[in-house]
Amino acid sequence: MRLGIAALIGAITLTSVATAEKDAAYTKPGTAGAAYPQWTQDGGRIIYYQRGDIWIINLRTLERSMLVVEPYWDTLPALSPSGSVLAFTSERIYGGRTTVCLKRLSEERLRCIAPLAELTYTCGPQTWTASGEKPLICSTRPMIAEQGITWLSELWILTLKTNSHERIASYVGIISAAWSQKNGLILVSNRTRKDANIWLLNPETRESTLLIRGGSYPAWSPNGKLVAYSVDGDVWVMELHSQRRWRITSGEHLETTPAWSPDGRRIAYAKLAQPIDEATEQEGIIIAEAPEKEERKPPTTLVMTAAALAALLTIMATRGRRAHVEKSHIATRASRIPKPCLSVIGSRRTRNASRIVTTG
DSSP: OHHHHHHHHHHHHHHHHHHHHHHOOEEOTTOTTEEEEEEOTTSSEEEEEETTEEEEEETTTOOEEESOOOSSOEEEEEEOTTSSEEEEEEEEETTTEEEEEEEETTOSOOEEOOOSSTTOEEEOOSOBOTTSSSBEEEEEEEEEETTEEEEEEEEEEEETTTTEEEEEEEEESEEEEEEOTTTOOEEEEEEOSSOEEEEEEOTTTOOEEEEEETOEEEEEOTTSSEEEEEETTEEEEEETTTOOEEEOOOSSSEEEEEEEOTTSSEEEEEEEOSSGGGOOTTSEEEEEEOOSSOOOOTTOHHHHHHHHHHHHHHHHHHHHHHHHHHOHHHHHHHHHSHHHHHHHHHHHHHHHHHHHHHHO
8 A cells, every 4th residue: 555655746846847847947047138030941040139149059059150241130030931031120221210121040140121111111020931932021111190100110021133012012110021831821919009909911812810919029830820929928828710819928027929839849938037128148038848738637647546546545534433343452553644645745736846946
């Protein structure tokens, strides 16, 4: 009987530790204050923005290097699906206006597009077309409305060979966009005076549907079935078909700008201090396991073990009551047996719970 209880206790400990190790997220050193992670095609490196520059980190060696060495403010990196060309937003226009620049990873030279119009800020909303040949860019210009001056944003498909562009949609205050290589649909994130929203845009029909209220910085999973996004400072995942949603991060920090790994098993996101100026090495680019679906585990090994243990103790108590009919002193001894067992199990479970918190 004691051997059976010990085995049950061991199952509780091993299962809890394994679960904590699987769910643990880890920070990449030297990336404090970083955001907008982009995975390379092989899944071995991440490109990201940090303090006005664009960097790349090797996930195996943790070596970091600056991709764009220029005395300008550069942000919003978007790596082409082939992994050869990097598009990014740069403040290289007189008067602080932004434009989109492109750089082959194998070359040092840059190519920047001209502003689409006067008084227009041009940016890259972190995505390329489904074919992977054309970057999707955004233009923003001031517009006078009844409530005052607002910013009208338009999405354009840029054809690099002819340097031409085609407008496909317009929103107020576009933040980012993501074009699925699998289903061909576009996720558009915008922010107005009242709130932030994520829209689902069909580039063929130009039909736009509100998908997520309060969300921002959406990212498609490689299979085009899941959407990772940020809302209220946490990263969530939504299944597109059922629209079931579950949260994968929680805490006091601002966790945002998620990006899926090429195999869909991990999500990289930015963990930012509030205020951002107080960033420490605990913040930066975080990599966590990406659940395929909402983790509903009613009975986990821990719950099943506890239930089995409760049944075991019930049997022991029943046997003790039967023995009481025959011999009262045996019943007295039997009633004391479960007490030390419960005391040891309770203390071990308490220590194991603290271990889970520390590991996670």
